[in-house]
Amino acid sequence: MPNDLKLGTRRTGDLIDFDPTTPPVKVVLEYTEQGISVEVPWSGPDDYYASWFLEGNLLGNQTEPRATPKRLLFVDSHGAVQLIGCWPHGYHTNFATGTGRVWAQFAVMGVDDDVDFLQVNGLQSEVSGLREWLGVSSVSEDMDGPTRSLTIVAKSADEIVVSPDLTLVPTWALERPESGTTLVRDLVACRTESQSPLPWGDLAATHQGVKDLMVLARWRPEISVPSIATRDDDPLLTMDGTDHGRQWRKVVPARWEEPPAAPGGYRPHLMEFGEIGGAQGVARWLHLRDEFSRAFDPIISDRYLQQVPAVTHLAQVGPGLEALGYLLLKNRDGVGSQSAKDSSLRTRLDRIAADIDGAVPFDVGIWAEEMTRVYNGIKHANRQLPAELSLLNCWRESVVAVRAWVALELGTPPAAAKRRLELDPSAARFIERP
Template sequence: MVNKLEMGTRRVGDFIDFDPDTPEVNMILERSEHGISITLPWSEPGSPYAGWFVGDGFMQPSVLEGEEPAERKPVPKRVLFHDSHGPILLTGCRAKGFHANFWGPGSGTLWSRVAILGVDHDVEYDKPHGLKTEISGLREWLGVTSWKETYTWPDGPVAASFSSVVADKFEIGDVDGIALSFVPGWAVVPESGRDARTLKDLMRCTTRSTDPRSWRDHYAKHRAICDLLVLSRWWNESCVEVLAYREDDPLTTMDGKEHGEQWRNVVVSDDTPTAPPSGYRPHIIRFADLQVGGIKAWIALHDEFSRALDPVITCINLKEAGGHTRLAHTGPGLEALGYLLMIRDSVAEKDAAHASLRARLERILADLGDSLPFEGADWVDSFVEVYNGIKHANRAEPDMVDVLNAWQRGVLVVRAWVAAELGVPLDELKTRLKDDSQQHGFVKVT
């Protein structure tokens, strides 16, 4: 069996926490819909493993005897699992959940943020030198393919051929000390029995740093690209970590010789890619509008206006939430956007902070001209009335359809503002918004 960690996997193997004073123990490694976890047993409450889960001195006989409780060992950031299928390094570990008998045996659960396959020693993969992700929709947005598809119609049966091609990568450049690039590629994946093969058209978003950087630092750049695609066509794109490397973990053969970089396979809790939309769903921001320089401009904008953009972008995940929750989530983003634009206009911070909601919304509209598929002034009136209606109990409660329309149009305004800010001409933006799925409002059925 190949060393994999697929959903539903449950493996038993050796546990190594890189502490010579802790006892040897077997553990259960599991990957479920709840995440990646290991279950650690202990035979008595004085075990250092028990100390990762229970409070100081809890269940220790020494406490009842008047002695100082044994010093608890900290939960390690990294632990190693090893069984007959191979080693797995678990990083970003945290202890959560245990069951134990008073003065007796017990077990606790360690949860891991990331599993690095094939690593058999302590390597600081919580600070990698490189990270690769697969962002749904990125390859399509860039307009690149690594396959050439050909059909011929001779006198006999139709013939089809697929040939791999080498596509150029996109060097975005240095962003906060991290080099960002988009690297195309391909893969052929045989299914069991080898009766079928899947051809994959890949596009890896890649970050590299001269010095090791935290996983958060690397991933932030990948997430920013994913957020751009979310805003562009309002589709919940995925961003899944797939490979990572460290300079101190090179590709090494059995003779001990090193052979350059080794990108390790990465497993995260949720690695399900987002399926593409089934129908026509165009982008309002296109790579042709931005090119390489525009990507860096977007990342800077993403950081500068994070207080405004994050609530709007993340509200796309509120699929089961009602209109009130969505608007309450998105409204502060619009308020923040208007405020930050006033600050950028050199309005005094005190004056900007006391600006009304109406004034902030009107400031956003000032950048959009007549590009919106609805009257901006009417939207301001409606949004102010509905948003204040759900915030203040002394006001009339707005109709649910009005709440949903305020939310949807508010999101569209933010998306349009980002497109205009990144250089999409307003006349072109107006044309694209006419084809956008969010131009259609909700209609009350009587």
């Protein structure tokens, strides 16, 4: 059995916390739908490991509560697994013996030395939807009818450098999920690197930014999943001790997310890679996202809400629109902070409408007026709650408005944006059934 960690894995081995005074312990490493965890036993309230879970009177007289290390190493006959971002949660005890469970955010495979992967010099994540948007492929196939043969060639396409810190990496992966099945995955990853080690979240934030652009491009929930990581003090060494440069370690995230299914029917990208200037357009988006994060975050998050009423969607999107209008008044129009803060909802929506007029398949003036009425109707309890159909269509048009605004900012021609939105099923108007 290789040193792997797949969903359903259960392995028994030793736990190391990199403190030479810590007593040895056998633990069980598990990867379930709930996450990655190790089950840690203890033999009594004075046991060192009991101090990771118990507090106060439950601990023995000789034991003080101790913080669970943020980094642990699991080792068995199959290899080593470094657990990153650890915390204790859940235990069972009869006031003598007991067991507790330590959870981890990530597992880094194969690290058997004391290399601190709490911070890394490089991180790569697979971002769904990115390959289709870029229009690149690392997999080709050739079918020969007369000989009934199929030749598949997997060769990584050229990398796309967005900035000194961000590279889009076309690649491929070979998987054999079950006997008799071979799966070749054609994908693009985001890779960020830093000269000095940084926390995972700092490097992953850029990957999340690229993912957010994919969400706005086709308005479907995309994912960004860390896949490999590296540290400069963990080089690739051969048996003779020769340093062969940077070594990328496989990463297993605690929560595996399945990539979204391909959209049914025709759903165009609202903004296209080539028309926004390629890599330069991606870089502009990341700067734009930083400037308007208060506006974009709630709207993009709304795409991940499932099976909630229309009023919830509108309550989620509304603050994003308010923030966008406020920031446009303050940052683009030079309106003072206090005046922008005191501006009415209608003023803010009219400001957005001025930028997207002619780029959306509806009258922006009517949208601003109706959205003001409907959104105030759900914010103020003394007003009548608007009809469900009005809520749904104001929500739909508001999402379209923000997506169109981003597309125009990045360089999409207004006529092209309008044409694509007219063909986009996610932008279609809700109608009442007879």
